[in-house]
């Protein structure tokens with residue numbers, strides 16, 4: 273039986289139109305729609321995968337980036353295991369807004385220690401030749417804001433999409449391993465008190 277820790281919630285945040293829904297659709301259904309409607313509120317889809325020999329169910333939450341939908345998306349941030357901060361490489365403003373997205377997420381998800389929370393940054397629409405954001409600037413931002421991994425993706429031609437989601441899983445597993453979360457599951461609780469008593473009576 274799978275433990276609860278195998279269900280990983282990953283949330284996509286970023287300005288309206290940067291391609292969050294397209295990235296999720298590309299990853300889950302391997303399809304791309306060039307006339308996608310703006311998302312209203314949130315939607316989620318599950319995908320089972322294996323990363324580095326561990327089976328997980330990835331639950332991808334796609335949110336509405338437009339400001340007018342703020343109150344519809346923020347209640348769904350809690351319980352996220354990883355946040356994918358997304359911008360569009362042909363839209364400098366969406367890159368400038370990454371800091372606001374990180375702040376909004378940290379606040380509404382109630383993240384106690386943002387420095388150790390796994391964020392992954394995605395620069396999408398790599399297939400569009402007219403870039404407004406250089407890879408160098410994006411990497412610099414990631415370095416200076418917590419050392420986040422950075423991926424340049426294209427939902428249109430599928431570049432790096434699977435790699436980015438798999439990196440999210442890896443980051444969660446790294447954080448969980450470090451904090452020891454994977455040791456404790458619903459069916460197998462370790463009782464430290466009892467163990468120490470047993471050791472005392474034995475020796």
Ligand SMILES: Nc1nc2c(ncn2[C@@H]2O[C@H](COP(=O)(O)OP(=O)(O)OP(=O)(O)O)[C@@H](O)[C@H]2O)c(=O)[nH]1
Pocket residue numbers: 286287288289290291292293294295305306307308309310311312335336337338396397398399400425426427428429
């Ligand atoms: N050329 C290109 N277009 C893309 C790419 N990803 C998304 N698009 C297009 O960009 C537009 C917006 O994409 P969405 O996926 O709806 O953007 P979103 O971030 O979900 O937007 P909201 O739901 O409003 O937050 C659509 O017309 C997509 O077809 C990409 O990688 N390359």
Ligand SMILES: [Mg+2]
Pocket residue numbers: 292293294309310311334335336337
């Ligand atoms: Mg959308």
